[in-house]
Amino acid sequence: MRTQIFAAVMALVLLVAGPAMADTIKFGVLSDLSGPTSSVGVPYAKGVQDCVKHLNDTKFLGEHTLQALQVDYAYNVQQALSAYKKFKTEGIVALQGWGTADTEALTRFVAQDKIPCFSASYSAHLTNPQNAPYNFIVVADYTTNLRGILKYFKDKWTEERAPKLAFIYPDHPYGLTPLEGGKAYAKELGYELVGDEHVDLKAMDATSQLLTLQGKAPDFCWIGGTTPTTSVILKDAQKLKMKTVFFTNIWGVDEDLIKLAGDAAEGTYTVQGGSTGYDDTPGNKIILALTGGEIPMTHYYRGFASTYVMAELIRRALEKGALTGEAVKNEAEAMRDFDPLGLTPPVSYFPDDHRPTMTSFIYKIEDGKLVKKGTEVLERKAEWLGK
Numbered sequence: 001m002r003t004q005i006f007a008a009v010m011a012l013v014l015l016v017a018g019p020a021m022a023d024t025i026k027f028g029v030l031s032d033l034s035g036p037t038s039s040v041g042v043p044y045a046k047g048v049q050d051c052v053k054h055l056n057d058t059k060f061l062g063e064h065t066l067q068a069l070q071v072d073y074a075y076n077v078q079q080a081l082s083a084y085k086k087f088k089t090e091g092i093v094a095l096q097g098w099g100t101a102d103t104e105a106l107t108r109f110v111a112q113d114k115i116p117c118f119s120a121s122y123s124a125h126l127t128n129p130q131n132a133p134y135n136f137i138v139v140a141d142y143t144t145n146l147r148g149i150l151k152y153f154k155d156k157w158t159e160e161r162a163p164k165l166a167f168i169y170p171d172h173p174y175g176l177t178p179l180e181g182g183k184a185y186a187k188e189l190g191y192e193l194v195g196d197e198h199v200d201l202k203a204m205d206a207t208s209q210l211l212t213l214q215g216k217a218p219d220f221c222w223i224g225g226t227t228p229t230t231s232v233i234l235k236d237a238q239k240l241k242m243k244t245v246f247f248t249n250i251w252g253v254d255e256d257l258i259k260l261a262g263d264a265a266e267g268t269y270t271v272q273g274g275s276t277g278y279d280d281t282p283g284n285k286i287i288l289a290l291t292g293g294e295i296p297m298t299h300y301y302r303g304f305a306s307t308y309v310m311a312e313l314i315r316r317a318l319e320k321g322a323l324t325g326e327a328v329k330n331e332a333e334a335m336r337d338f339d340p341l342g343l344t345p346p347v348s349y350f351p352d353d354h355r356p357t358m359t360s361f362i363y364k365i366e367d368g369k370l371v372k373k374g375t376e377v378l379e380r381k382a383e384w385l386g387k
Helices: 002-021 038-056 077-089 100-112 143-154 180-189 207-214 229-237 255-265 282-290 299-321 323-332
Strands: 023-032 065-072 094-096 164-169 192-198 220-223 245-248 270-271 361-364 368-376
Touching: 002 164, 023 038, 038 065, 038 229, 038 299, 065 077, 065 299, 094 299, 143 180, 143 245, 143 270, 143 361, 164 180, 164 207, 164 255, 180 192, 192 207, 192 282, 207 299, 207 323, 220 229, 229 245, 229 255, 255 282, 255 361, 282 299
Parallel strands: 023 065, 023 094, 164 192, 164 220, 220 245, 245 270
Antiparallel strands: 270 361, 361 368
């Protein structure tokens, strides 16, 4: 009888106190909310936070609650390293990273500490687990995206001569990382490479660089900066009446560009790894409910998707009874064709290849909107891994 009474009392205690006794699962978030990439960092960070709210509200992890420990490191590598050390003392099981330089600086530390880093730096070399065993991304890497849009343009090229191609980018790890692989593929496709120019992320004028390129008459010009950089380049190119088709990386075009550059943005292409607010996806329906019907900026969606994929891996690790950074990594490397609510192409990782997908989406600015123009799916070539 005493045993039955004790069991009943304990059951009642667990019933009443269950949610309060549930574990809080912490992860770190490195955000640029005030530095040189804050124009794209702010919406991305909002996507991370809104995804956490959605996951907790829907009890995605059962009675476990996700907690995002966010630090604005202002795109400063030393501040990122300091924030990471603090995150470790607070018991994080994963990290949502941001920039290329800081993600590279943290690669050795996250591997040593066995803390998976899901970064917004899509540098190809961070997808090679031989060099970055605990690094993951959720959309195609910068070089894969560059290859994808180069193939898109070349397939539509009708003239007998080779198309001329130029590059404008910041002299910074973020701007430099896709160039070697992208240029090699451009040559393979038959492009004529005609010039390179550096435009800083904080540049207010690009006239001199564009004048140099204008003399070389490129048919296409890659912009490897962020939205403000792209705006400066496009407005100066319009003043110079350049006929070049400009196309940008994943961070170079968004809704703010249309406001900043006005009609100078018309006709600009961009390659994106994920969905935008104009695509009909299950994730968009959830996001619109969170935002009260307001379509967030493009970068928001990748922040949401990155957090969603991370949470799914945490969920799988919890199901097997051991939530550690190493367990999350192991679940990642076993993930195949996981659909993050349509916000990105299906995600697959492998023990020897952390490229999540080889799919890129091509968008064009038409009448002040991002219009999807095509999808490029490249072969998962082993020789491209990390390059």
